[in-house]
Amino acid sequence: MLPFTSDYLSYLLTHPNDSEYAKAELPGGEQIELIGVGALVITPKHLANHCKAIVLSAGIHGNETAPIEWLNQLLDDLLKGTQSTRHPLLLLFGHPNAMIAAKRELEFNLNRLFCGAWQQGNSQEHQRAAQLASWMADFYQRFDGERLHYDLHTAIRGSVHEKFAVAPFIPQRPHNVSQLAFLQHCGVHCVLFYHQSTQTFSYHSAAVHGAEAFTVELGQVKPFGHNDLSKLDALDNSIRQLITHARVDWGNVSYKDCHWYQVTEEIIRHHEDLAFNFADDLANFTEFADGALLAIQAGEPILVSDGPKAVVFPNAKVAIGQRAAILVKAMSIAQCQHLTKQ
Template identity: 40%
Template sequence: MIAQQLRDSGEFLALTLAHPDGLSPCHFTLSNGTHVEIWDTGVIYFQPPQYGQHDIVLSCGIHGNETAPIELCADIVRDILTEKLLLAERLLVLFGNPAAINLGKREVTENLNRLFSGHHSKGAGLINAERQRAKALEIYVSRFYQHTEQPRQRYLYDLHTAIRGSRFEKFAVYPYLHGQPWRKQQLEFLAACDVHTVLLMQSAASTFSYYASNAHGADAFTIELGKVRPFGQNDMRRFAQANTTLRALLTATLPELPAFESIDFNIYDVYRAINKQTQDFKLHFADDVENFTSYPIGTLLATDGDIEYRVEREGEALIFPNAKVAIGQRAILMVVPKSITAHLK
């Protein structure tokens, strides 16, 4: 019954949100030969009858109120299920946190994107649904990538929107590569998605994209496509380039991309992270200050009890400021411009 319902409507997101706590696994085959498997609520796998060397994960809804990527991925899934989009690559689509999506909130209990690479089981362990979901998503990604022993190219694009506006509407976070060079081809792909600003992480993290990169050798990114808005209030025309480019990747119709030119990008390096240490943590700038805003050296950014955090370097800019994070988590990331031409492969 579920199989026929999905063939007719393609509404996997609606099915997911109607069953936020779980779906029984099932599988079926579309008339074009594409094999479909539902592994869990929000987890759907596609294998076309003939497929290339790319194993692609698209994830969204890791934060439940980031609706534009959820709508984008729901449309892709709908078009695959209703056979308007013929895949040429294996694909796993993940709607990360269905319960939070239903609530229209970033999280239910805990930030899901701080629980990967085993962080879900540290401390008190698997004490809430987000920790359990993080562990399950790791298992599903591992299952997907371990399809064959033959070498294949692995991708994970974790799609988000940011809490606040940004000087650069779209930007990507490139996980720490432990000394490996950044991939020029992936930067070219990001540019084709209309993402020209890239933040280079310099340490291990508990994010989903770092997990895929570090544990599975995937080309993985956290991609911020704009600002958080409620369902129905997103101008999807602003994401048209990302949508078109992702669909071209999935259908093996991606044209030759323009060669990387550093002048086309805004590249930033992480300079330092400011972590919240007490409940007295306070930001000393307006709530509507945009990501990548910079201030003169010496400007007070935040206080945490008796501790003051000030701008230390020329060009230092702030990103992801959030005074409401849990104690011990990052409250501001400070970044500086960087040239990477010599470190690309």
């Protein structure tokens, strides 16, 4: 028996240390397993011939509440039997203790601790990253089929492009056109192609498990109860289609209706005195001309080279050694097509 019948999020936030295994049968015939704090596996009664192993994660940063509330809503519908799935699902509520504290993180940025980086410390975040990675490995090993992972976030600041996805950099592996079309159906019309390996959760699933994976940004951070989830209707409809049907034809990518960017470099905080040369509320994807002064660090200017370029995720308060911003350059349709496969 499950220790909850609905609204798992409320249960999770009041029982953040209750890790007892439990399972039950859902009204649609699926089996649901609570495998740990914030981790649930849902297995269809009959696995489709073309089943996908789908991981949906939210709350890797505890204050990014809209996707957490959306994931809870999807789970609620599965619990009630008003939603079914033909594919095995792993639902991960990333950082419950940070959710309770209404903070992005407690000690470390959880989304920089994957690909084995959890071995370099023993904080709550290090332990949590190891747990999440272990559950993902067990899930992908348990179910054959195409591996998918959508890690859902919201950004600290506003954005020129409200919703956007970050595609991990996997050398010699073209990006999947069908997945890019799926993102457009989700209402995501901006994609950043990363330029190097990272230690994010979506990079981990792509690099370690060969999954088609994305970090998906879905708006701006707001407290629990203050989100307009209707803004996620396109995402909601598309993911429900994905899990309900054995196969979905997402059609062709509309290259002209999407903004494509190549990540060119990162600004790393090496010194306490790192200061950006723009307002704290500057929107993501604000563009700067070639030669523009972006920041000063250790008395040295950081300038835009080979511009224009846009700034994404600027945060001068990150820990020393962590990424304080990324710079991106707009891509042509031809450049984007070169990175993709049918």
